[in-house]
Every structure is written in C-alpha cells, then in structure tokens.
Amino acid sequence: AASDFYRGRWGALGPSLRERRPELVASGLDEVGALVTAARTSLEAGDLAELGRLVNENQRVLATLEVSTPAIEHACSIARAAGALGAKLTGSGGGGAVLAVAPDPDPVLAALVGQGFEAFTTVVRPETEASP
Template identity: 45%
Template sequence: MIDAAEGRGRGKVILYGEHAVVHGFEAVACGLPLGAVARLRPGKTSTFIIEHPGGRFEADGQVLKAARGIVESFGLELEALESSVHLAVPVGAGMGSSAALAVALARAARELSGQGDEARVEEAVARAEAVFHGQASGIDQSAALRGGVFAFRRGAHPGAPPQIEPMQAPALRLVVAQVAPSASTATMVRGVHALARRYPAAITPTFEAIGQVARAGRAALEAGDVQEAGELMNVNQGLLSALGVSIAAIDAACHLARQAGALGAKLTGAGGGGCVVALSPDAEHTRLIRQAWEARDWPCFEFYLEP
C-alpha cells in the first residue's frame, strides 16, 4: 500500500430534464471543472472531515455510512484511514456534491489500495448514491465520473446501464447561484412520484414535454444555437414549476437573471431549494447576472465550458 492517495470527482449542472429523467426520459447535463478532492492515508482517526464553500463539518449519518461502504469496496476500513474531502461546490444544492464526493473518495481508495478498476469505482459510487438519494437517476454519478456535456437516459430496467452520449456543444458560460437552503433529493423525487400517481393524466404528459425539451435542447446545443438553448431552459423551468418543485426564491432568481441578459435560467437539481443556473451570452452579461444575484446575498459560481 502506498503512503497517501488523492482522487477527484466533478460537480454537475443539469441543463434539461430534471425529474422526467427518473421516469426514463432523456436529460442533458454537464460535468463541471470543480467538484471534490479526496485525500486518504493510513492512520487511525475518529473523524472524517469535509470542507465546502459554506464551511467544514465532521461526517456522520448517511455521509459516514456511504464513505465507509466506498472504502470497503477496495478492502479498506475508514477508521484505519486519515480521510478528508474538499468540496468546491455547495453541499446538497443540486450541483452533484454527493456524487463528486463519492467519485473522489472511490478513486482515492482505489489508488491507495491498488485494487479494482474504474468499473469498481462506478459500482461503489452507485451504492453510495443510493444511500444518499434513494431512487437516483444516475445522472449525477455520470457527470462526476466523466465530465463534459452529455445526453443521459437511465437504464430500461433496474440494473441496466444508462445510455450516455457525449455531445459536441459550443462554449458555454454558466452562472450558478445558491438561492435557498437545499431540499432532500429523495423527498422531492418521492413528492413528484406521488403527484404522478394522483394525477397521471396531467403529470405523465408533463414528463413527456420535459423529455421533448431535453431533446430539442440537445439539438440546439449540437447546432451551436445558444439562443435557442437558453429559450428551452426557460421552457423547462416552467414545466418544473408545474411539477411543484420550484419555489419563490428560484422563480425570483430566474427572473433577475433574464432581466440581466441571461439567455435562459432554471433550477438545477431536484428543486425545493438549492441552485439556479443561467446561460450567459458573454462575459459582460455574466458580470451583470452575478451582480443581480449577489445583491440578494446569494453565493455565486461561474463556469466556462470549452467545446
């Protein structure tokens, strides 16, 4: 066993397709340059520290359970390791922090143990995501592992691999704001499931419409039409509002971003809180969007994704 190891995982933004993706429809997402860095070394310790943009905390509960399962997949014991993770994205805000953490930790454990391959990393991360989110679509995991802009559709049945298609997208300027405390992804997904059971005649067509928007958004991005891509983000936000997963702060953030020149703005993630993503046409409008959001004291992040 080597003396120390480091692993990295990416954060994510979903451009189109939240919630409908859980029901088998296509979504479009991107892995971000920022995410998580995990560091492991042999040495008994009683703490597992996670640092993130909002501060630092000692892992417990689900996080500790997931982390223990990840390192055990590589023949290691968490209590026999000095472990830490640095997150560059906010926790539980729709930017894939748990998947980024899980991928970073699994890759560090693989390097430290000298056991396993990328397939074992994916298996360990999938189990961890089930601990975090219950019936997760797998899209966060895919972004954390691979990065880039990609189309995603979950497997046709439990255990089937997802369909992941890398996309040739133009340069994208994305601005993200954390506008409200996060909500549980599992809770939000269960709420939408319950709504679909009560009103299938209304909600199933909404899922279908979100899937159609995702396909149209994919086509717009692959054609290099960022104007249309932004308009479709706005349409997607309206459909997510119809599912009841938007809140007043998210709606206000979308409105402010569009006023400041965003091509499109929508929630990203499960909703109920968390983050809004805006597509900016250029650096000057990126500054204006951030200015509008920061006037509300919302923490902001910006990303330039090269083609």
C-alpha cells in the same frame, strides 16, 4: 416515457403531485425529455438564443410539476432581468440551484450576488475547443 420522477424516485415533492395528477406528471416529464434533447442540439450548434428559450420552457414545465419554489423562481427572474437568455432549476427540485444561460455572465452573477444568492460561473465549450 414516464421517467424516474413519475416512479417516485425524484425528491419529496414528486409523489404528491403524481398521486393527484398522474397524467400531468407523465406528460410533463415527456415534455422535459423532448426539451432536453432539443437543448442538446442547440448547445452543440452553439445557438445560445434557442438554448435559452428551451431552458425557460423547461423551467415553465418544472414549475407546473410543482418542483420549483418561490426562491428558485425569484433567482430565475433576476438572472433573466440581468441578461440571461434562460434560467431554470437544476436537481430534483424543492430548492437548490439555478442554471442560467448567458452570453455575458458577469451582470447575471452580479445581480444574483447583489440579491443575496451565492453564484459562480462556468463555461461550456464544444469538444473541439476543449483543452487537453
């Protein structure tokens, strides 16, 4: 189903692509939705390799939808080269932040900071492991 981006509710970059290639936007957003569903399943199963693959595929689709930027692509490349299994933009695109999936975040953090990016780590655990 075409999402809010297709309806013009995502960032300033969406509408021009939507006007030029509405079929690309609709199919791309359907693909993103399917990837998100699969990523949730991978996350719940603790399958970081598959989660990373899905995150990378999501970024590829987002770049096709023209919501990525050269800086975002550069940060994703740095993260992957430093050991991230996947990296993608987060937010509505046009700049902002990158999310990286890494079994060992320290080298990824160091690589990003070393290239002038601000970076931090967070840990996501299954609900059964969450502290009260």
